[in-house]
Amino acid sequence: MPNEDSAARRPRAVTIKHVAAEAGVSLQTVSRVINGGPNVRDTIKERVRAAIEKLGYVPSLAARRMGGTRSYVLLALNDRDRTIEGWRSGDGTDWVDQMMLGGMLECARHGYRMIVELVDTHSAHVERELGAALAALHPDGVILTPPHGDNPIITGMLTGRHIPFARIGSTGTGPGFAISMDDKRAAAAATEHLLAIGHRRIGFITGSDEYALSGARLEGYREAMHSAGLPEAPDLVARGDFTFASGAEATRSLLSLAERPTAVIASSDQMSLAALEVARSLGFEVPRDLSIISFDDTPIVKFSVPPLTAIRQPIAPMAACAAGLLIQAANGELAYDTPNVLPFELIVRGSTAAPS
């Protein structure tokens, strides 16, 4: 019988040994019950379960990682500068929250943990920083947030180490579970909504080229315009990089066109809010003089005046999908199969109306 904690110090935690003793079986049998292993009589299984319950035993993650091949940890990789800047500025972006909502809950359902890791993915530090995180944590899988799924250094490191990973917002084939929403269809849907209520001159503000989805959104817009029989109008496309400043600049250029658009689609919430502000400052009323459709649907767009019609990005579902696939992959085998495309939503609010 393991002796009680001597005198002081931490009360010795209850281990698999205690359970084994309590149930009158071997260590290994307890391990089998915990891990759903085969070849355990129901009677014994029951006895072990009772002992676990009675003792309140919970296996130590660290020990499981040491003994076995799994760590029960998933790493969610985010860009350090970008993430910190978002948090500092309080810009209302809830990417990380939605990731946790989807990812942590899915992990919890399987006894996994999701650890958020910030990594400087731009500089040459990537290799060292990601390598350090992998060595310290030995995650069973890694969730890559955009645009990391398209970073060959990162995907290469993970592939080389045989660590399963999921690429959120990345659509290409190749290693890693590709998880995305149909950005092209979403942009087309936004465009079609505007066309349906009578708009003809529709501007489009792109996102940063660093993100694959930027191109997809632009393409969806173009195709929808084309399908409506409208001529190609390159001056209706303005470049942005997701930031407020770039959105303001782009909107100014669009509104200064001889034939200015009656509606604009911006590839991010920050740019849409910029469009709203610039339009107002220039004397245009939204949606009377200009309709706006936003992308992402972070919390703030519900609180602007008017609240913005937006394409909602299913971040939580994508994170949950990623976690689920990675956990499967970490256990049984599971090939990087077909891409996983999750549904988006067009949420109509007050920033869109028929042109006047």
Added chain:
Amino acid sequence: MPNEDSAARRPRAVTIKHVAAEAGVSLQTVSRVINGGPNVRDTIKERVRAAIEKLGYVPSLAARRMGGTRSYVLLALNDRDRTIEGWRSGDGTDWVDQMMLGGMLECARHGYRMIVELVDTHSAHVERELGAALAALHPDGVILTPPHGDNPIITGMLTGRHIPFARIGSTGTGPGFAISMDDKRAAAAATEHLLAIGHRRIGFITGSDEYALSGARLEGYREAMHSAGLPEAPDLVARGDFTFASGAEATRSLLSLAERPTAVIASSDQMSLAALEVARSLGFEVPRDLSIISFDDTPIVKFSVPPLTAIRQPIAPMAACAAGLLIQAANGELAYDTPNVLPFELIVRGSTAAPS
């Protein structure tokens, strides 16, 4: 010489053994260098460092936890239902983000990780759920978010297991590092700001009694009113529970008073936004007919119309402070000493003006 990874499988990670071999010293010496232990000649220290650098060695968290007494993990405890509800609703609250900003970065500076854990703290599950998290992770410290620092079941469990913890938003003495802002002073400052610009009848909407800071804020308001020589007016205080709905209800009751207030202080952003909306719907213009001061300063209050004057809660600094103290406590000793009170900020925006 440790053999290379045989045939396939995960490339064997570089361990302390490889470093020892490379540097031509024993395991123990490497360990000493890593942990800043004493009694290592500078020459050797240098040699080991070079080997570590060359091999890109990073110690495994799990192994350190197994061998030693520290886990290099801090747990940030949040209420499950409340947190998930916030994420789901997209209400723009960034509590978790700010915690990560402060806590994770401070952890990273010391080679620690912060793991966010959601626990059902209301039901009887607390003991089981928290116990499970502690057993699985063996954190070196726990950060309690409000109102958990005042939950005796939780603080009792941690005290009993000798796990250092920090109580954010909890001011009482007793075990655990108390970390808070001066809520009383903050409420007084808000009140004084309104008094200074000429308000006399100032309403106050309280937060949930479950939170100690609710009482402190109310007290600060009362004292400031008293100091200004104004008579006690209980009808100017309306009960709320931090939610939008409760704020709306409270505002309606305040605005229906015979002598209605010309300004109101609400103990949360959600309640303030409710006040704004109710005031507008009742035909009062903000700030002309009613000034509003909010508490917390989450992102959304910058985007309302008008943007809200608010007391900014230093969540990130509090989390960083908590992490720093816990890490110190986990290593050298460190007594639960004097409470740590961090500075708040009154940010004046468009929702406050002199009464008309």
Added chain:
DNA sequence: CTGAAAGCGCTAACAT
């Protein structure tokens, strides 16, 4: 100042 030995709590092979 440095090294050798023991063991943390678990799982993966191998018995039985």
Added chain:
DNA sequence: ATGTTAGCGCTTTCAG
């Protein structure tokens, strides 16, 4: 169907 034996990669005694 169950038990036994080795480690996993580190830190902590304890010897030199």
